[in-house]
Amino acid sequence: MIEMTQFLVFALLGGIGLALISAPLGVFMVWQRQSYFGATLAHSALLGISLGLLLQTDLTITVIVVSMVIAWGIFTLSHSKQLSSDTLLGILAHSSLALGLVLISLQNSVQIDIMGYLFGDILSITKTDLWLIAFTGVLILLFYWRHWRDLLNITLNPQLAQVEGTAVKTVQLQYILLLAFMIALSMKIVGILLITSLLIIPPAAARRISDTPEKMLLISMLIGLLSVLGGLFASYHFDLPPGASIVLAATAFFAILQLKKAPM
Amino acid sequence: MKYAATDLDHFSESTLHTIPLIEAKHLNLSFGKQQVLENVSLNIHPKEIVTLIGPNGAGKSTLLKILLGLLTPDSGKVVRKRHLNVGFMPQKIQIDPTLPMTVERFLQLGLKIQKRGFFRREYSTTNLEKYVDELNIGYLLKQPIQQVSGGEMQRILLARALLREPDLLVLDEPVQGVDLQGQTELYQYLNQLRHREGYGILMVSHDLHIVMKHTDEVLCLNRHMCCSGHPHSVSQSKEFQDLFGEHTEAIAVYEHHHDEATCDHSHGHNHIHLDETGESKHND
Structure with a gap:
């Protein structure tokens, strides 16, 4: 009984933590039309898992390092030349996913449940995971405190922002690395499906009842939080898969709020 | 084919003795095998209006980006006056409708930073009201920026550029x-x-007659710079007529009809006049 409540409490805390830290990253993905970027990073995180298994290194750390290297690669390539970033993301997402799968299959002894990484298991969150989430939260808080206005200006028009003196590339790179770090970390904890959903769906839902960027951020956090609570509650009472229940709860918020007309 | 950078008699007396705000020297840039800019030089002085014209694909935007520091040329250099403050009005900006943003907030985001701390910054807000008033955009302030018309957007973008009290307006x-109108x-x-x-x-245009007034x-x-100088002399140059063809007759309207010796461009705004034939000859 005690164990039972503990894993539920951990799941709740972890879920709420992830909802809170994914909202600030998610709103800018929505405003900058980069929702595909998160998916690419999530796919390439699988490459990190297979590399970690191959090299027998710590999985969490390997995934984080690989994701951040790939994020940096996407950033550099998209700033240097020619290929549209959409095409680039498509190529990177699927080639790194394929490479990850091939690497895993080469290791005969290893049986790995890919489904586990797609959907994760929020009920298996450990104390270490909670600390990592809290640490990421602090990083994100500091970054946004310092660069909120810069991020808004970059979203409006990167060239104008640069002429006006914003360090566009530095801020963008920091944002992308934070995003990669957060996705890699939470993918191992709650799976690709849940994390990409928590990034995109709450901000999309919040748009209908927000008339400033700040309100949209706060409402996204609130919707993410309520989705985690609602999803876990439903999962506990009706014996449903928790990750998927959370995603559906967020989608329900989105659907309901679509009925409302946008305030501006 | 030569650029008349040394041809100083086109400038009014006052600009002769001032240091240029920005000076570009022998810029070259290629994208792959395509040479976009070839040995382009120019300079802009305080109080001077310089208009850059040319057909589509002539490299106007590219040159602008180099001057603004958004692109690096293959060779040549750009010299800016120390602490040059540039106000930039982009051609158009696209803002995703998912971003809730009023015109007022958009303008506030362009305010110049006065004091920069690690987490806190202070902004100078004195200019906001002044330019909102002068450009007559007060009635737009509470509207979503995504819903204003093209002409309104131009005024908003101009206001944002002016808020910063630039030395150079691009x-x-x-x-x-x-x-x-x-x-x-x-x-x-x-x-x-x-x-x-x-x-x-500095403005870029492919409108040939009103701009030049x-x-x-x-x-x-x-x-390359195929010709340059005072509007009058440019319109008569062979290079210009080769580039823009027959319709260059319309250029005639920008002539000032005043004596430059006694009137060094310092008269007020009353010499803007609409040319009746302007619309029919308008070309772009």
Whole structure:
């Protein structure tokens, strides 16, 4: 009984933590039309898992390092030349996913449940995971405190922002690395499906009842939080898969709020 | 084919003795095998209006990006006056409808930073009301920025550029999609500004006649500077006529009809006039 409540409490805390830290990253993905970027990073995180298994290194750390290297690669390539970033993301997402799968299959002894990484298991969150989430939260808080206005200006028009003196590339790179770090970390904890959903769906839902960027951020956090609570509650009472229940709860918020007309 | 950078008699007396705000020397840039800019030089002084014209694909936007520091040329260099403050008005900006943002907030986000701390910054807000008033955009302040019309957006973007009290104002196709009335008003306003605030103004245009009325120097770009100088002399040059063809007759309207010896461009805004034949000869 005690164990039972503990894993539920951990799941709740972890879920709420992830909802809170994914909202600030998610709103800018929505405003900058980069929702595909998160998916690419999530796919390439699988490459990190297979590399970690191959090299027998710590999985969490390997995934984080690989994701951040790939994020940096996407950033550099998209700033240097020619290929549209959409095409680039498509190529990177699927080639790194394929490479990850091939690497895993080469290791005969290893049986790995890919489904586990797609959907994760929020009920298996450990104390270490909670600390990592809290640490990421602090990083994100500091970054946004310092660069909120810069991020808004970059979203409006990167060239104008640069002429006006914003360090566009530095801020963008920091944002992308934070995003990669957060996705890699939470993918191992709650799976690709849940994390990409928590990034995109709450901000999309919040748009209908927000008339400033700040309100949209706060409402996204609130919707993410309520989705985690609602999803876990439903999962506990009706014996449903928790990750998927959370995603559906967020989608329900989105659907309901679509009925409302946008305030501006 | 030569650029008349040394041809100083086109400038008014006052600009002769001032240091240029920005000076580009022998810029070259290629994208792959395609040479986009070939040995392009120019300079802009305070209170001077320079208009960059040229056909599509002539490298106007590329040159602008180099001057703004957004692109690095393959060779050549750009010298800016120390602490040069640039106000930039982009041609158009697209803002995703998912971003809730009023016109007012958009303008506030452009305010100049006065004091920069690690987490806190202070902004100078004194100019906001002034330019909102002068550009008549007060009625737009509470509206979503995504819902304003083309002409309104131009005024908002201009206001944002002016808020920063720039030394140099750079305008990329400022009158695109604006009607003749609006164009005239805008040019009139810019002319007032350069006298009142002393801004240097660089604008890109492919409109050939209205632009030139207040311009001190026209630069005609077609990968290289094919001709430059006072509007009058440019319009008569063979290179210009080769580039723009027969319709260049319309150029005649920008002539000032005043004696430069006694009147060094310092008259007020009342010499903007709409040319009756303007619309029919308008070309772009």
